[in-house]
Amino acid sequence: MKKVLLFILLPVLIYGQVGDDELVNPKDIIYDIVMDLRYSTPDHSFLNIPQIGEMELPKFYTANEGLVVLKLANALKLAQDSLRNIRNFNGNSYPAGIGIKIWDGYRPRAVQYLFWEIFPNSTYIANPSSGSLHNRGGAVDLTLIDLATGEELDMPTAFDDFSPQAAHGYSSLPQNVINNRELLRSIMVNVAGLNIYSSEWWHYSVPGASTYPLMDFQMK
Numbered sequence: 001m002k003k004v005l006l007f008i009l010l011p012v013l014i015y016g017q018v019g020d021d022e023l024v025n026p027k028d029i030i031y032d033i034v035m036d037l038r039y040s041t042p043d044h045s046f047l048n049i050p051q052i053g054e055m056e057l058p059k060f061y062t063a064n065e066g067l068v069v070l071k072l073a074n075a076l077k078l079a080q081d082s083l084r085n086i087r088n089f090n091g092n093s094y095p096a097g098i099g100i101k102i103w104d105g106y107r108p109r110a111v112q113y114l115f116w117e118i119f120p121n122s123t124y125i126a127n128p129s130s131g132s133l134h135n136r137g138g139a140v141d142l143t144l145i146d147l148a149t150g151e152e153l154d155m156p157t158a159f160d161d162f163s164p165q166a167a168h169g170y171s172s173l174p175q176n177v178i179n180n181r182e183l184l185r186s187i188m189v190n191v192a193g194l195n196i197y198s199s200e201w202w203h204y205s206v207p208g209a210s211t212y213p214l215m216d217f218q219m220k
């Protein structure tokens, strides 16, 4: 009888340990991914919002440690495995391939409240009362880099630039910038199976993320 019970419970126990919504550090799964959590630094675009003026902003994150749910980390691994094999794109050569640089992943819900207080614009900031997919570990903000030099590919805007130029549909851009944005999008959608966000070229989320729990702890 005990054996039968264990047989029934075992898959549940295993699933509980490696569930899709478990938070992991992408670096543990993708050896050459670059993490640059901009909200752990003063280098982010909240400072460029005119309404903020001279307001002194806190450091939003306590550490340059990024986390995402396992399902998203596995999807990003597929993307990076594909990008790493690119040697030529857009007239440039990439001797070590192209890679991903992550700017943001899991975000504590308390920080979401802070963002909303500073800039309550629902196009760019999810209302903390319902929470952001970042608060569930199911969204990621990223760009592409040259793996040989670490240099970012030219993209339409800087990270978290809250402007129409950040939208996927914005087309008054040099062709090479459009091509880079489209490369990122096509790998994230067609290889990684992620969802886009039409107002932000850097934001991707994993299907089903809205069912993952909202979380609120700081990285250490």
Ligand SMILES: [Zn+2]
Pocket: 104, 134, 139, 140, 141, 202, 203, 204
């Ligand atoms: Zn985002």
